[in-house]
Amino acid sequence: MAFHALIVDDSGAVRAFVRASLEDADFARVQEAETGFEALRLLASNAFDVVIVDINMPDINGLELLAFMKKSPRQQGAQKILISTQMDGQDAKRGAELGADAFLKKPFEVDELRELIRRLLGSAEKVSG
Amino acid sequence: MSDPRDNVQEEFLAEAQELVEALSRDLLLLDEAHHRNERIDPGLINEIFRSVHTLKGIAGMFGYKHVGVVAHTLEDLLDDLRLGRTSVGPQLLDVLFDSVEHFQRLLALDDPQSPEEEARVQAYIAAVRSIGTETAEEEGDPLHKYAIDPAVLSVLTEYEEHRLRACIREGFRLYRLRAVFDLTAIDDSIETLRNVASDDAEIITYLPSMEGGNDDTIEIVVLLASGVPEAQLQAHFEGRYGGIEAIEERTHLPTLPPRLTSIPSTAASMGAQPEEDPSQASLHSVANSVRVDIRKLDHLMNVVGELALVRSAVNRIVDQFKGESTYRQSLMDLDRIGRGFERQLSELRTGILDVRMVPLGQVFNKLARIVRQAAREHDKQVRLVVTGANTEVDKLIVEKLTDPLMHLVRNAIDHGIEPADARTRVAKSAEGTLALNAYHKGSNVVIEVEDDGGGMNAHQLRETAVSLGLLSTDAGHELSRQEMLNLVFLPGLSTRSEVTDLSGRGVGMDVVKTNILRMGGMISIESEQGSGTKITVTLPITLAIIRALIVTIASRTFALPITAVREAIPYIPEEVRTIEGREVITLRGETLPICDLARLFGFRGSSRKKGGFVVVASMGNRELGFVVDGLVGQDDVIIKALGKSLSSVRGFAGATDLGDQKVALVLDAPALFTEHFDGPEALRAAETHP
Numbered sequence: 001m002a003f004h005a006l007i008v009d010d011s012g013a014v015r016a017f018v019r020a021s022l023e024d025a026d027f028a029r030v031q032e033a034e035t036g037f038e039a040l041r042l043l044a045s046n047a048f049d050v051v052i053v054d055i056n057m058p059d060i061n062g063l064e065l066l067a068f069m070k071k072s073p074r075q076q077g078a079q080k081i082l083i084s085t086q087m088d089g090q091d092a093k094r095g096a097e098l099g100a101d102a103f104l105k106k107p108f109e110v111d112e113l114r115e116l117i118r119r120l121l122g123s124a125e126k127v128s129g
Numbered sequence: 130m131s132d133p134r135d136n137v138q139e140e141f142l143a144e145a146q147e148l149v150e151a152l153s154r155d156l157l158l159l160d161e162a163h164h165r166n167e168r169i170d171p172g173l174i175n176e177i178f179r180s181v182h183t184l185k186g187i188a189g190m191f192g193y194k195h196v197g198v199v200a201h202t203l204e205d206l207l208d209d210l211r212l213g214r215t216s217v218g219p220q221l222l223d224v225l226f227d228s229v230e231h232f233q234r235l236l237a238l239d240d241p242q243s244p245e246e247e248a249r250v251q252a253y254i255a256a257v258r259s260i261g262t263e264t265a266e267e268e269g270d271p272l273h274k275y276a277i278d279p280a281v282l283s284v285l286t287e288y289e290e291h292r293l294r295a296c297i298r299e300g301f302r303l304y305r306l307r308a309v310f311d312l313t314a315i316d317d318s319i320e321t322l323r324n325v326a327s328d329d330a331e332i333i334t335y336l337p338s339m340e341g342g343n344d345d346t347i348e349i350v351v352l353l354a355s356g357v358p359e360a361q362l363q364a365h366f367e368g369r370y371g372g373i374e375a376i377e378e379r380t381h382l383p384t385l386p387p388r389l390t391s392i393p394s395t396a397a398s399m400g401a402q403p404e405e406d407p408s409q410a411s412l413h414s415v416a417n418s419v420r421v422d423i424r425k426l427d428h429l430m431n432v433v434g435e436l437a438l439v440r441s442a443v444n445r446i447v448d449q450f451k452g453e454s455t456y457r458q459s460l461m462d463l464d465r466i467g468r469g470f471e472r473q474l475s476e477l478r479t480g481i482l483d484v485r486m487v488p489l490g491q492v493f494n495k496l497a498r499i500v501r502q503a504a505r506e507h508d509k510q511v512r513l514v515v516t517g518a519n520t521e522v523d524k525l526i527v528e529k530l531t532d533p534l535m536h537l538v539r540n541a542i543d544h545g546i547e548p549a550d551a552r553t554r555v556a557k558s559a560e561g562t563l564a565l566n567a568y569h570k571g572s573n574v575v576i577e578v579e580d581d582g583g584g585m586n587a588h589q590l591r592e593t594a595v596s597l598g599l600l601s602t603d604a605g606h607e608l609s610r611q612e613m614l615n616l617v618f619l620p621g622l623s624t625r626s627e628v629t630d631l632s633g634r635g636v637g638m639d640v641v642k643t644n645i646l647r648m649g650g651m652i653s654i655e656s657e658q659g660s661g662t663k664i665t666v667t668l669p670i671t672l673a674i675i676r677a678l679i680v681t682i683a684s685r686t687f688a689l690p691i692t693a694v695r696e697a698i699p700y701i702p703e704e705v706r707t708i709e710g711r712e713v714i715t716l717r718g719e720t721l722p723i724c725d726l727a728r729l730f731g732f733r734g735s736s737r738k739k740g741g742f743v744v745v746a747s748m749g750n751r752e753l754g755f756v757v758d759g760l761v762g763q764d765d766v767i768i769k770a771l772g773k774s775l776s777s778v779r780g781f782a783g784a785t786d787l788g789d790q791k792v793a794l795v796l797d798a799p800a801l802f803t804e805h806f807d808g809p810e811a812l813r814a815a816e817t818h819p
Contacts, residue, residue, distance in 0.1 A: 010183070014183075014187055014190065017134065017191070020136055037316055040337055044312055044347065056182060063283075063286060064337060066284075085186065090287045090290075106186040107186055107190040
């Protein structure tokens with residue numbers, strides 16, 4: 001299952017973790033963005049299958065990126081995963097309203113991430129097919 | 130299947146350490162603001178929260194359980210702090226400062242899961258939890274005061290929304306600014322915007338909009354809050370980003386909220402680009418940086434060295450064909466290409482060196498924490514003044530420098546700066562000052578640790594040295610005041626704290642000196658009883674490559690680091706005099722001790738009779754003339770370690786390849802100084818010290 005993913009997180013260790021988790025097992029092409037601005041740059045010129053966004057980032061936060069993707073014609077097919085440390089907080093609630101397809105609670109495990117993406121991409125294929 | 134985490138473990142440790150350093154730095158700023166009763170920048174508290182928050186996330190993912198648990202507990206406390214549910218106080222600061230020590234220890238441990246660690250971590254967590262929260266009175270939602278687009282509110286994080294409320298409560302007005310940014314330069318543009326806003330306004334958030342942008346540009350709406358009068362703020366943003374616009378205060382509840390998108394954008398604002406400020410060039414976004422293992426840089430530097438050898442080999446072949454007219458044109462071309470190659474090689478070398486450089490501020494931040502801690506332990510008032518934190522030095526040196534400097538700082542507070550009551554008795558300010566100064570001097574970096582405390586008692590030092598049998602009574606009487614002060618570096622003298630406490634300096638000055646010497650540096654001391662002590666550490670900027678003067682001694686080639694060399698003068702045997710068994714010459718009216726290297730190394734039994742040169746070297750506040758046979762020239766050399774079997778040979782810093790497949794030994798100027806002035810005993814003692 002080849003797919004094109006974007007991980008947006010200001011922590012290099014988290015980005016490296018996600019990249020290693022996905023590239024190792026799947027045929028994923030993973031791009032990284034350290035800031036919301038960098039993400040905007042990539043979102044403007046690429047169509048992603050999966051976008052994983054940390055909610056808590058300085059300047060442009062994860063919610064703002066979700067709102068942007070919702071309006072962006074290029075990202076209509078993207079599965080949006082929001083990383084948060086609290087699943088029951090106000091931030092996660094807003095994320096759901098802004099169209100997040102799934103949530104990942106930090107810290108998460110390699111298998112948890114892989115499983116989630118398989119599930120999301122599997123259901124996306126069923127819908128489109 | 131292997132755990133993909135294994136490959137990125139280093140990335141985790143590097144980032145975790147950076148986060149802890151950032152935390153430590155920010156806590157010092159917070160502490161300072163709290164002490165001065167200044168308004169605490171909410172951005173600073175948020176930064177502290179973010180460091181701990183990120184640390185918590187990655188610690189959990191990389192299996193550092195205790196780091197994760199500690200960070201999690203702190204995160205709750207810091208979340209309360211940033212959301213205004215608790216406030217900054219001494220107890221909270223203490224707990225936060227302690228966290229830095231805990232994190233550093235837990236990250237360095239081989240077995241962080243031991244029962245002792247478990248107990249320590251649990252005790253710390255209990256201390257963090259003992260800090261209660263206050264609930265602020267809420268008088269209705271201040272957000273109702275403004276007509277803010279619900280679409281905007283829906284994308285704010287809890288923290289951003291809290292800041293918005295807090296700003297309105299403080300009486301700040303809300304503004305919006307819209308600007309179109311070039312996507313390729315957006316990081317720099319935002320940095321510029323942040324600087325423009327700086328003190329006048331708090332940026333609540335940036336909202337990317339779909340209007341006004343295309344593939345190369347994007348329109349961002351910036352939400353700002355500011356307490357300065359509107360006219361002043363308008364003037365400040367005049368002509369930039371098409372200006373700012375005040376968000377209207379509600380007079381009554383509107384039936385339809387005004388939408389951000391209905392605000393007309395002027396043509397100017399659409400194309401407005403923030404001007405590039407060259408002074409901000411160094412504030413490049415961290416998004417453009419990478420972390421590199423320093424060993425990789427060492428490897429690259431070795432490759433550069435090999436390339437230089439290739440170049441020399443080509444030169445030799447060119448030389449062989451010189452004079453053969455058939456090749457004249459080709460040789461000229463080859464020569465030109467070779468020179469270009471050399472220029473590029475030199476740039477490459479400079480580039481690699483530049484990458485290795487880090488600001489000393491990294492160490493100074495650690496020291497600032499030590500200052501705070503030591504001052505608290507001894508109940509002394511100490512003000513830390515730092516200059517030259519941006520001075521850059523090789524990463525390896527910075528790492529090795531931390532321990533010696535920590536020692537010097539601790540000594541200055543433990544033994545130098547007096548308690549407040551003792552200070553006021555002698556008409557000094559109750560608060561002592563500790564200055565950390567760093568600056569470049571030639572290709573050296575100088576670091577000074579200076580206190581305005583009680584200073585050192587030189588005579589006391591001498592008496593202690595005599596009573597310990599480190600010095601004969603007669604020899605003691607011949608010492609100058611400076612020489613008496615230098616006794617503090619003798620092994621055995623300053624290791625006895627009960628004795629040296631009296632002379633105003635604590636333990637382990639000999640260890641400090643040894644460490645500095647090992648890095649090819651020098652340490653010197655100035656002290657005035659009653660008014661303070663200044664310790665000066667002089668180090669090479671980099672350990673990897675040095676510019677050297679190539680000299681010959683008894684037909685053998687040696688390299689002497691140019692940083693130590695002041696000048697070279699002809700050696701005239703008739704001018705040499707002997708004072709107290711040591712050879713000296715007179716240079717511009719000053720007596721200069723000299724050292725004949727051929728004799729020192731045992732190449733010749735007696736001093737040379739004619740010819741040769743005196744290479745005048747200086748280290749710290751001393752000068753010494755090295756007598757050599759010939760001067761070959763200057764060259765950039767890469768110092769390579771001598772290897773285990775030769776590492777105990779004194780007087781040499783290593784060996785270097787001179788490019789013509791000749792190897793030269795690199796003279797260790799600081800060691801030669803020590804050998805000459807303090808005798809071989811001092812050097813041996815310093816080297817055998819653990």
